[in-house]
Amino acid sequence: MEFINLKAQYEQQKSEIDNAIQDVLHSSQFIMGKAVEELESHLSSYVGAKNAIACSSGTDALILALMALDIKNGDEVITSPFSFIASVEAIMLLGAKPIFVDIDEKTYNLDSTKLENAITKHTKAIIPVAIFGQMADMQAINAIALKHNIPVIEDAAQSFGATQRYNDKILKSCNASMFATTSFFPSKPLGCYGDGGAVFTNDEKFAQKIRYLLNHGQTKRYEHSFIGLNARLDALQAAILNVKIKYLDSEIAKRQEIARIYDENLRNVIIPFIQKGNVSAYAQYSIRTKNRAQLIEKLTKAHIPYAVHYPIALHLQEVVRKVYGYKKGDFPISEVVCDEILSLPFSPFLSAKEQDQVIKAVNG
Ligand SMILES: *Cc1c(COP(=O)(O)O)cnc(C)c1O
16 A cells, blocks of 8 residues: 555556656757746636746745745744744745744644734744645734734645635635745645645735746846746646646545545544635645554554654754754644654545555554
8 A cells, every 4th residue: 555646646647647748858848938837827727826936846935935025034934833844944044033833733733823922023924834735724814914014925835725715705725825835746735746836926026036036036048136046847847737737626526535534434543623614635634643653553563654744843853943942842732743643544546445444454
């Protein structure tokens, strides 16, 4: 059994993907170009954001958004302590201080009721993470951010395709705040066959600046107005994504079905809590138990793959702790979740038989 079955997905879409790759090879246009432009137009119409800017990874997407905002030494950026390292890495790479707001015990996303307390006159951005594919409470976060005039960057690396209902409106992940960033790492809900990512914004000026920044700060050929990056997306990845995005909605629907089967059948563990009105992209299906070691033993015996997302809260990562002196107990909910969380095999291609094996192993 695969933890995430990317092979089955490729088999299903093989002829289209192979053709798309061949087209790029015949075009010899390998960096940016037509396939990337096409992808950006698919991405922007999928989420409804005016600008989708393809780039080299989800991490670079975060760095680009922060660079566009001129985040620098002395600034503070708020994020969740329960995330992949990239969320904090981007902040620290620009010299800013990461300020953490502990998570909600049920959704594992930044607790919006604790956000306002963390804001100071140095706060220059807020990065809520849509952990495991479920959007954070964007309405509340945006309202607080607006009140203090602080831009929000949704780290939507795990949630492309997720939605959130608010009153009668459907907010789409990647178009629920001033900026959003996503990742096309192979195992994400929309993955390519290498590294890739995108930044989203409805602001034309920032969009233009990000386009310059990802291409060495070049404003005209060999004229450079910013210190930028080489953070372009290559055409092969874009061509693959142009095929895969067509299947995304049916895959997200399949993810809901499999999650429901897990939800209804798993015993003695805390199943994912999806807030009413939210549709998760289920980048991961993660359960919680105080007896994680015992659960791991059972899974290992049954040859069921698993992963721990994530074993260490970001404030306790050596690289963060060392610089900013955060310590155990600072963000207790994140710390407990790090001790108890475990992700089960999950993908739209997990067969009924495999689902059954996983359920038996967890319950056994
Ligand atoms: C994967 C991930 C990233 C980084 O994306 P890459 O494309 O791997 O650089 C950032 N934030 C979160 C929450 C992620 O899960």
